[in-house]
Amino acid sequence: MVTKTHGNRDFGDLKAMPKPRDTAPKVTVNNISAKWTEESPNPTLQNISFRLKPGDLLAVIGPVGAGKSSLLMTILEELSVFEGSIQTVGSISYASQEPWNFNNSVRNNILFGTEYNESRYKRVVEVCALKRDFQIFPFGDKTLVGERGVSLSGGQKARITLARALYRNSDIVLMDDPLSAVDTSVAEHIFDKCIVDYLCNKILTHQIQFIRKATQILVLNDEGKCLGLGSYDELQSRGLDFMTLLKDESKETTTPVTTVEDKNLVHLDRDSLMRSFSMTSVEAKKDRNLTKSSASITDSIDMANMDFMDADESDDPHIQEEQRESGSIDSRVYWEYVKAGAGPLLAIFGILATLSSQTIFHGSDLFLTAWTDKNQARGHSTDSAEQRMDVYIYSGLIGLLFVTTFIRAITWFVMCMRASVNLHNNIFIRLLRAPIFFFDNNPVGRILNRFGKDLGVIDEFLPATSFDLNIIIGQTIGIIVVLGLVNPYLVIPAIFIFAIVGCIRAVYIKSARDIKRFEALTRSPVYSHVSTTISGLASVRAYGVQESFERQFYVYQNDHSATWFTFVGTSRGLGLAIDWFCVAYIIIISLVLMIFPDGIPGGSAGLALSSALMLTGVTAWGVRQSAEMESQMTSVERIIEYSRLPQEAALTAHDSRKPPPDWPSKGRIELNHMYLFYEGSDKPVLKNLNFIIKSGEKIGIVGRTGAGKSSIISALFRMVEPKGEIVMDGINTGSIGLHDLRCVLSIIPQDPVVFTGSV
The missing domain is CATH 3.40.50.300 (P-loop containing nucleotide triphosphate hydrolases)
Incomplete structure (x- = not known):
């Protein structure tokens, strides 16, 4: 038994509460008042009470905005009740006013995680007028509906939502204007076959005489208050003209209304009356074994025995996968990124700032080495004027280094910022002008992935990584030049180390690049699944399939986490391998300095050893950053892919x-x-x-x-x-x-x- 008293529902609890099987289904609403937000001055529903027992049918009628849908939300525990209580016993099915479908086959949208029963399935398909649709679908009921049901018409989406509620075979059926999108002929079939026959007394038809079959009619006014509760005859005996509410709503929806003169009653056409009701019904289900949900929402079921299915098993449709590039990053991607961030003048200015900054950096080191060697040769004798001049020169070099480094950094990050803005604006404009079929074939998660994660990488990580690589390349070249000036023999082991590290990087980058692409691809289903689940959260909770959706989310999240963990692991392995060779290089440099102790001055030896230490760190960091940049360039690659989207025709003609x-x-x-x-x-x-x-x-x-x-x-x-x-x-x-x-x-x-x- 699920009892809801006044107070807010804990929406963090996604598991359906168990219901006893030895108690007859019922719904008891005791003097409830509810509103959607605590800040709302007026309640959506006020002082509503009724009780439904097995076999009862409650028809809720009222004008637009009276709270008919809100009443169903309170029964589903989606709307906060601040006064009174609601008690429900039995399983619940819910056909929402706005049809909700997830990106899977039509059949799985109907089964919704329950076991497949062929006879019941065929019966539900028949009464919901879906048999003809299955015949024209390219893959029958295995046809993929697409995200938000984009491949279906409005009527097809509504009937699939209704079929889901019927197939569940629940004790309590809540229907919120489920046939508003269905045309007249199909609505007539559903009313005759589904409502009158399959559901019997569960829902009202458009004819006045069928209203009498409702055991109770709840009449709401536009303030969410109860104007009357009772059977048709009871309300008529009280003199309550509740049919006027239907007349007012029919005018609101511009539905034609005709008058039946001999009865002085308003007669509405079929669509008008259907759209005036939110139906709640309880059916007696004595000694019935409810079907437990044991099949995954994405399970595949053999449909060979379905006589209206002609699709071949081998030709089953598959959800269109997101396109993935392979191999190394094309040089055009780098060029597009540079072109988006810098014009010719800015690019030349950035190159000059980099060269000048790096030249001054290593020039100051060489000047300091010469200064040290000169003092060592003089012994303890010093020339104060010459010392002051050396201090002034070195201070000037440091000051100039600060200025050029600052200009270098500002220029680089301005270029990266412009590249990010231009790439975003370019794909945003292209996306706005993309044809409708692009949005039908691409889930919103894929688009959000490009604009969220990929642009986030370009905004936040790629500038810092590329700037580090810019510094590393300059320092590496400068250090090699410095080592050659100190002792040409020191360059030989550096060449070998670079060759070995280059081979290690080549092996690493092949795997890291594709792993990063897979990581980006496995992120899209996470976004899509969360978006779909949130949009249909009321239905997910009503059917008690939270655990199935949670499990599917964990599958998507585990796939993404596995690729990310693999990427991090390969990066750490690369760092460890490089560190081993860098230590070996430092040992070689130390041995060379020991072999030629007399030929190398102390300052030069110190410069060579410090440069070797710096070179090992720069090499290790450079390999990591170069691999990281190539991985991050996959985001640029994916953004540029959207810059080539097909476009609609021109907005304006000649x-x-x-x-x-x-x-x-x-x-x-x-x-x-x-x-x-x-x-x-x-x-x-x-x-x-x-x-x-x-x-x-x-x-x-x-x-x-x-x-x-x-x-x-x-x-x-x-x-x-x-x-x-x-x-x-x-x-x-x-x-x-x-x-x-x-x-x-x-x-x-x-x-x-x-x-x-x-x-």
Whole structure:
């Protein structure tokens, strides 16, 4: 038994609480008041009470914003109740108002982690009018729906969501306007086969006489208060004209209303009444064994026995993998990065700052060595004037080194900052102009991965790594020159050490580069899974499949952690191998200085030994940083990949092809032999459409779910470029700019979009 009293729910608890199996299903709502936020001055629901026992059907009616959906959220424990209590016994299924589907097959969206029962599955598919859809899907019910169900029509998404609620075979079924996106003919089939037959008394139909079948009707006003609770006859006997609420809502949704004169009642068409209800029903399930969830959400089930399945097992679809480059980073990637960060003048200035800074750095060391050797040759005799001059010169070199190093750093990081900004702006513009099919085929996690992690690497890590490498290269060349000036023999072991370290780096970089690419790829599913789970969190909790989604998250996260751990491990192994050879090099330098003690002055010997120590550290750090930079350049590679995204047609056309300022003045639309193909498909969605819409006409487009009604709108807006002609007021829309076309059209989309901010 799950009991909810006033107080906030702990949303951190993702596990479904166990329900006893020896108690009849029921729902008891005792004087609850609820609101979405504590800061809200007015409660969403106020003083609501009812009790449902097995076999009861509660129909909740009210105007828009009355709190019908909020009441279901309180039963699902998604809305905080600050007064009263809710008690539910039995398993719950939930069909949400906004259909939610995850990126997997249609079948797995219906099963949702439960075991496959062929007879029940086929029955649910039949009553939800999905059989015909499975026949036209390229892979039947194994067809991938895409993230957010982008490959499905609105009606198909709604019916799959409904099928998920029915297949669960739960004690309590919550339906929140599940058929709002379904056309009339399909809605009639679902009402007849699903609601009247399969669910019996679980939900109301559009006819007045069916309202009488509800054991209780809860009437809410626009303040979330209960206007009445009882059966149809009881409410009528009290003189409560609750049907007026449906009339008001039908006007709100611009649904036609007709009057039945002999009964003085309002008769609504099927869609109007369906959209006025949020239904809660409890079915008696005595002596029933509930099906336990034992199958993974991503399990594959053999569908060979399904008579409406023709897809071959070997041809099962697979989720499109993110593209991965292989091999070494192309030199063009480095050039694109440099070109994005620096113009010719800035690049030349940066090179001069680097050369001058490094020359002064090693020049000061050579001057200090000469100064020391000179004092050693003189013994204890010193010339104070000459000493002061040496101090002034050395101080001047140090001051000049500070200035040039500062200019070098500022120039470098300005170049990196410009590169990051330009790369971001470039792919952002390209993404805004990318065609719709790109967003249909790429989960939001992939896009967020590029803009989040990859750009984060370019912003935060690549500048420091590349600057370190810039310093390391300059210091390495300078140290080799210094060692050659002290004793040419000291250069020979350095050459061998560089050759060995270079071989080690070559072996390391082959693995580290690809491991870093794999790490970037394994990060995208984590983002996508979290995004999908959050968007459907109410359904995930309602069905009690939190553990399945947690396990899937752990799978994705473990894959990413494994690649990251491998990358870190290879980096540490590289460092250890280099340290061994660097120690060997220091020993060789020490032996050379011991062999020629008399030929090398003390200052020069000290400079050679300190330079050797510095060279070993610089070499080890340089190899790590060069490998790290190449790994980080994979982020630049992935960003540049998005800079080559396909683009929509031009926003504006040439002046000679621009429509007149008053276009369109009449609103006449003509389609001539119009075909529409979606990306990657050679089968047209719309075939040879020819019709004329005259000025002032109001046209209704009818057709079965998935017939292409929304595709006509996509063609009019050129979201997908059609073949053939669409002529508006004598101008072919395919010959003008997209901005010129879309700024004169308006649309109320099938899936409403609300932006952050006030109404």
